[in-house]
Amino acid sequence: MSGPNRMTRRDFIKITTGAIGGVIAAGIGLPAIGYLLAPALRQDKAGKPVIVAKLAEIPVGKPYPFSFTVTRVNGWERTANVFGGFVIRLSEDPQDVRILSSRCTHLSCRVNWSDEAQGFICPCHDALFDRDGKVVSGPPPEALGHFDYEIDDQGNVVILPVERKTE
Numbered sequence: 270m271s272g273p274n275r276m277t278r279r280d281f282i283k284i285t286t287g288a289i290g291g292v293i294a295a296g297i298g299l300p301a302i303g304y305l306l307a308p309a310l311r312q313d314k315a316g317k318p319v320i321v322a323k324l325a326e327i328p329v330g331k332p333y334p335f336s337f338t339v340t341r342v343n344g345w346e347r348t349a350n351v352f353g354g355f356v357i358r359l360s361e362d363p364q365d366v367r368i369l370s371s372r373c374t375h376l377s378c379r380v381n382w383s384d385e386a387q388g389f390i391c392p393c394h395d396a397l398f399d400r401d402g403k404v405v406s407g408p409p410p411e412a413l414g415h416f417d418y419e420i421d422d423q424g425n426v427v428i429l430p431v432e433r434k435t436e
């Protein structure tokens with residue numbers, strides 16, 4: 270009894286073996302593909318707020334230095350960015366605070382506070398910025414950048430690691 274549409278034993282074995290092989294390949298292959306793609310699908314961790322100081326420990330008028338590193342994961346690429354700056358309390362009012370970046374706007378060297386000059390000095394090309402971050406002398410084309418901040422319930426100064434241009 271053999272018709273044109275009748276499946277032979279050989280065909281049946283071929284189809285069954287192929288189906289079982291497909292199931293096994295999917296069982297092994299899908300987790301492997303997931304493992305390989307996971308870094309690309311992972312969320313970038315940049316932009317989280319960072320605690321840089323306790324407000325109560327910062328004297329009024331004296332710039333308080335801080336620095337931290339943010340590691341960004343973009344797919345398989347991992348980059349570390351160092352942020353630095355100064356918390357400046359302008360008065361006893363907890364909201365009267367300025368957060369300046371320590372990155373010089375000329376060629377990105379780090380500036381330091383000088384009590385003697387009452388300003389920020391860039392050691393790379395002898396630039397001077399005043400207490401507000403404005404250029405007093407030297408080659409920098411613009412004022413020091415700043416960070417947005419808030420004071421949390423525990424009195425911590427919390428900033429967003431995004432440097433903003435100061436107008």
Ligand code: FES
Binds near residue numbers: 408409
């Ligand atoms: S890098 Fe600061 S003055 Fe040149």
